[in-house]
Amino acid sequence: RKEVEQDPGPFNVPEGATVAFNCTYSNSASQSFFWYRQDCRKEPKLLMSVYSSGNEDGRFTAQLNRASQYISLLIRDSKLSDSATYLCVVNTVNYQLIWGAGTKLIIKP
Amino acid sequence: DAGVTQSPTHLIKTRGQQVTLRCSPKSGHDTVSWYQQALGQGPQFIFQYYEEEERQRGNFPDRFSGHQFPNYSSELNVNALLLGDSALYLCASSLRGPETQYFGPGTRLLVL
Numbered sequence: 001r002k003e004v005e006q007d008p009g010p011f012n013v014p015e016g017a018t019v020a021f022n023c024t025y026s027n028s029a030s031q032s033f034f035w036y037r038q039d040c041r042k043e044p045k046l047l048m049s050v051y052s053s054g055n056e057d058g059r060f061t062a063q064l065n066r067a068s069q070y071i072s073l074l075i076r077d078s079k080l081s082d083s084a085t086y087l088c089v090v091n092t093v094n095y096q097l098i099w100g101a102g103t104k105l106i107i108k109p
Numbered sequence: 110d111a112g113v114t115q116s117p118t119h120l121i122k123t124r125g126q127q128v129t130l131r132c133s134p135k136s137g138h139d140t141v142s143w144y145q146q147a148l149g150q151g152p153q154f155i156f157q158y159y160e161e162e163e164r165q166r167g168n169f170p171d172r173f174s175g176h177q178f179p180n181y182s183s184e185l186n187v188n189a190l191l192l193g194d195s196a197l198y199l200c201a202s203s204l205r206g207p208e209t210q211y212f213g214p215g216t217r218l219l220v221l
Contacts, residue, residue: 004151034209043199043212044152087151096165097142097210099151 001026004090006100014108017078021103023088024070032091033064033071037084038102044087047073075105083107111136113202113213121219122190130185130216134202140164141183142210143175144199152199158183159205187218195220 006023013019025033033050048055050062050071061074075082088100114133122128134141140159144152154167158177177183181202187194197217201210 043214045212046209049209096154096157096167098154099144101149101151 002100003027003098004088004100006086006088006103008101008103010104010106012106012108013078015078015080018074018076019078019105020072020074021086021088021105022070022072023100023103024068025088025090025098026069027090027092027098028066028069030069030090030092033062034089034091034097035060035062035071035073036087036089038087039084047086078105078107080107080109113200113211115198115200115213115216117216118214119217119219121221123221124190124192126190126220127186127188128190128218130187130198130200130218131182132185132200132202132213133182134200135211138202138204138211139181140203140205141177141181142201142203143183143185144201145169145194146197146199146215148196155185190220192220194218 003026035047036044037047038044050064054063059076063072085102085104087102090098113135116131142157143155146152155169156166157164161177172188174186197215199215200213203210
């Protein structure tokens with residue numbers, strides 16, 4: 001089993017819809033969690049950190065479920081510019097960030 | 110405020126050659142991590158440098174080595190290149206650890 005798993009997609013979603021991704025992790029001692037966004041042939045960019053209480057940034061909401069060992073990302077009122085690959089990242093106790101393979105999102109007009 | 114910079118942007122090498130990639134961290138950052146990203150995959154952690162020492166290493170062979178300089182910039186060296194080393198090599202900087210990493214644009218390495 002991979003340490004961090006994501007559905008590779010692609011998720012094809014009409015503009016204005018709501019879409020959600022999950023990411024599962026295997027190490028119960030993982031301490032911090034992030035969502036990054038990566039556009040085609042570009043470097044990953046931090047989208048948001050994921051806090052235990054959940055957090056929201058505009059149209060984006062991230063949740064953490066420690067009991068089931070997954071994090072989620074919800075995008076409301078999706079825009080064409082949201083088309084990208086979304087990478088889930090988990091911080092282990094020994095300074096390593098473990099990355100998922102990413103979920104590809106395509107927003108269609 | 111300069112972000113993370115990497116050089117070169119693209120590189121073509123042949124099998125068996127050696128390559129050196131360079132990274133300058135974001136201003137104020139002291140930790141540099143290197144990743145390899147194959148097409149369609151997430152970044153794979155190679156190693157992390159802090160205070161000029163390798164603090165942590167991923168599952169990569171000894172052909173992959175690195176260095177961090179007093180000004181926090183870093184180099185990634187790969188010896189005896191294999192076709193499978195073709196990938197995007199990303200450098201990320203952070204302050205004192207792996208939290209909130211900022212990435213450079215990457216170096217695309219093609220091994221023929």
